[in-house]
Amino acid sequence: MSDQIELSGVNKYYGAYHALRNIDLTIRKGSFTALVGPSGCGKSTLLRSLAGLESISTGTLAIAGQVMNTVPPRKRDIAMVFQSYALYPHMTVEENLTYSLRIRGTPKAEAKRAAAEVAATTGLSPLLGRYPRELSGGQRQRVAMSRAIIRNPKAFLFDEPLSNLDAALRVHMRKEIRALHDRLGATSVYVTHDQIEAMTMADHVVVMRAGVIEQQGRPLDLYDRPVNRFVAGFIGSPAMNFVPAIGGPDGRSLVLDLGERQTVALGYGVTPGAAMTAGLRPEHISIAAPGAGRLKVAVATVESTGSATYVTTATTPELVLVVNGRADLKVGDEIGLDFAPAQLHLFDTRTERRLEAIDDAA
Numbered sequence: 001m002s003d004q005i006e007l008s009g010v011n012k013y014y015g016a017y018h019a020l021r022n023i024d025l026t027i028r029k030g031s032f033t034a035l036v037g038p039s040g041c042g043k044s045t046l047l048r049s050l051a052g053l054e055s056i057s058t059g060t061l062a063i064a065g066q067v068m069n070t071v072p073p074r075k076r077d078i079a080m081v082f083q084s085y086a087l088y089p090h091m092t093v094e095e096n097l098t099y100s101l102r103i104r105g106t107p108k109a110e111a112k113r114a115a116a117e118v119a120a121t122t123g124l125s126p127l128l129g130r131y132p133r134e135l136s137g138g139q140r141q142r143v144a145m146s147r148a149i150i151r152n153p154k155a156f157l158f159d160e161p162l163s164n165l166d167a168a169l170r171v172h173m174r175k176e177i178r179a180l181h182d183r184l185g186a187t188s189v190y191v192t193h194d195q196i197e198a199m200t201m202a203d204h205v206v207v208m209r210a211g212v213i214e215q216q217g218r219p220l221d222l223y224d225r226p227v228n229r230f231v232a233g234f235i236g237s238p239a240m241n242f243v244p245a246i247g248g249p250d251g252r253s254l255v256l257d258l259g260e261r262q263t264v265a266l267g268y269g270v271t272p273g274a275a276m277t278a279g280l281r282p283e284h285i286s287i288a289a290p291g292a293g294r295l296k297v298a299v300a301t302v303e304s305t306g307s308a309t310y311v312t313t314a315t316t317p318e319l320v321l322v323v324n325g326r327a328d329l330k331v332g333d334e335i336g337l338d339f340a341p342a343q344l345h346l347f348d349t350r351t352e353r354r355l356e357a358i359d360d361a362a
Contacts (some may be wrong), residue, residue, distance in 0.1 A: 003156060004187045005050065009058035012045055012211075019045045020028060023059070023075070027155075027204070032181050032188045034202035036195055037234070043191045044209040047157050048282045051080050064154055079148030080157040083164060089130040093119070093143055096149050101240070114150050121183065122146045129267035138169050143181065156185040162197065164224040174201050195235055199223070207231050229277060229352040232345055236281045238310070239343070241319045244330040245278040247271045254278060254344070259316035266341045269358030276355055279345035282310075285321035286338045287329075293336020297321075302329050314338075346357040 003028040012020035020042050027033045035043040048054040049061065051071035061068045068076055082246035087096050097118060098111040106114075119125045122142050133138055141161060148156055160175070162170045178201045181188045186190050192198055197207050199219045206216040207230075215227045219235075230238050244257040247270040252272060255277060270276075288294075300314035309327040313319040321337065329335070346355040 004064060005030075005052075005189070006060075006062045007046075008062075010046075010049070010061060011057045012049060012054065013057045014041075019211050020049070020056070023213060025206065025216070027187065027189060029187055030185050030279055031034050031203050032178065032201060033204045033206060034190045034191065034192060034198035035206050035208060036192055036198040037208035037214075039193060039209075041208040043193075043206075043208050044159055046208070046209075047080075047159055047189060047191045050155075051078055051157055052076050053080075068114045070281075077154045078157060079151050079153040079155075080159065081141075081144050081148050081161045083160045084134070085144045087140060087143055087147075088124060089132050092129055092131055093124060093135070096132070096143055097128075097147050100147065100151055113271040118146045122149070122180065133170055137165050138173055140171060141165065142176070145177070147181075149184065150208070155189060156181075158188065160192055161190075162192075162194075170197075174249065177201065197234070206232045207234060221307065225354070226345065227354050228346045229279070232279050232347070232354075236322050238322065240279045240281050241285075242319070243278045243317060243319075243349075244349075245276050245346075247276065248275040249273070253345075256297070257311075258297070258319070262295055264341070266344070266357075268341065270355075271358065275349040277347045277349055277352070280339055280343065282320045282322045284339050284343040285319065287311075287321075287323060287327065288336035288338045291333075291336070293338050293339040295336060297337060299331055299333040299335060301331065302327065 007022065007023050007025045010020055012021040015124055019266060023046065035046060037043050046052060049056050056069060063076060088099065094115050097115040100116060101111040116126065119128055122145060124142055124146055127135065162173050165173060174345060190201060190355040202219060204216065205219050207214045207222065211231055215231045222231060222235050226235060246255045248255055248263060249272050251269050251272045253263050254263050255261050297313040297315050297319065300318060303310040304326055309323040311321050311323060311327060311329060313356055326358055347353065348355055
């Protein structure tokens with residue numbers, strides 16, 4: 001599978017502000033790549049640079065083997081779907097879809113036929129005669145996507161397209177976008193601050209912070225082996241628990257500081273006396289049988305959603321755990337917690353980089 005989009009050593013400056021820092025990224029033809037990170041991390045700047053709406057300061061941007069650094073947006077053969085639908089209110093759905101074709105001089109019959117084909121693909125056929133004001137939010141977003149599809153571009157760029165939709169519609173639309181991507185065999189680049197969208201929709205996730213790519217790879221690879229504390233805390237919901245820790249004197253245990261120190265056996269090697277941060281995902285913690293458990297804690301809050309119960313412990317720092325179904329707990333209960341040592345993530349306290357078990361590193 002050939003490379004569709006390549007960025008090499010890309011930097012972007014706004015005056016003294018360094019918005020993108022030495023970006024190296026390859027987006028494979030036909031892949032669905034999500035750019036994810038907190039506000040201000042550079043993901044939208046990167047997307048706009050791909051589209052040509054921003055010029056890069058240094059480095060190389062190539063699309064389908066052609067360097068695009070100075071190529072204007074209209075000649076990049078890329079379609080962009082924005083957070084705002086940007087539909088023409090005085091045009092029908094069909095007229096909105098065919099507008100880009102008509103200004104290129106496409107014959108009216110051919111443009112009409114193309115609109116009908118795209119509308120059939122995106123479920124808009126009954127709506128071609130309506131105006132944007134007569135459509136729901138989800139229907140308007142489908143029109144925006146259809147307007148991009150009709151151009152048959154080399155790649156689709158999505159800039160937080162679901163942010164204006166309610167929660168239920170966002171879930172529905174992300175399924176639609178992914179299904180559409182699969183049907184078209186398109187190359188898609190999708191910007192979002194929502195890591196759940198990134199994890200569920202993308203083949204390849206790029207996590208950004210302060211203009212830097214912190215980690216990229218398959219969604220579950222980022223979940224299972226985050227390279228640093230930032231990625232570990234950003235990927236996963238609820239967020240990973242972080243606890244100050246010290247390598248045990250035997251080199252096979254960990255001393256966790258939860259307001260009071262508790263020692264847990266690991267079964268693998270760590271540096272004795274080394275300061276580190278232990279990370280543990282809420283879904284990897286379970287409530288032990290009475291009198292058992294690796295950790296002894298008190299319950300601070302219990303929140304039940306019916307399908308799951310979220311428990312917060314009265315420790316410093318607090319721990320959050322997720323229990324499937326309902327838990328017979330109340331505030332103040334003393335409980336034991338269990339987890340598999342293999343599911344602990346260890347990070348250097350100073351650099352925040354991932355630490356490998358000594359046994360594994362050997």
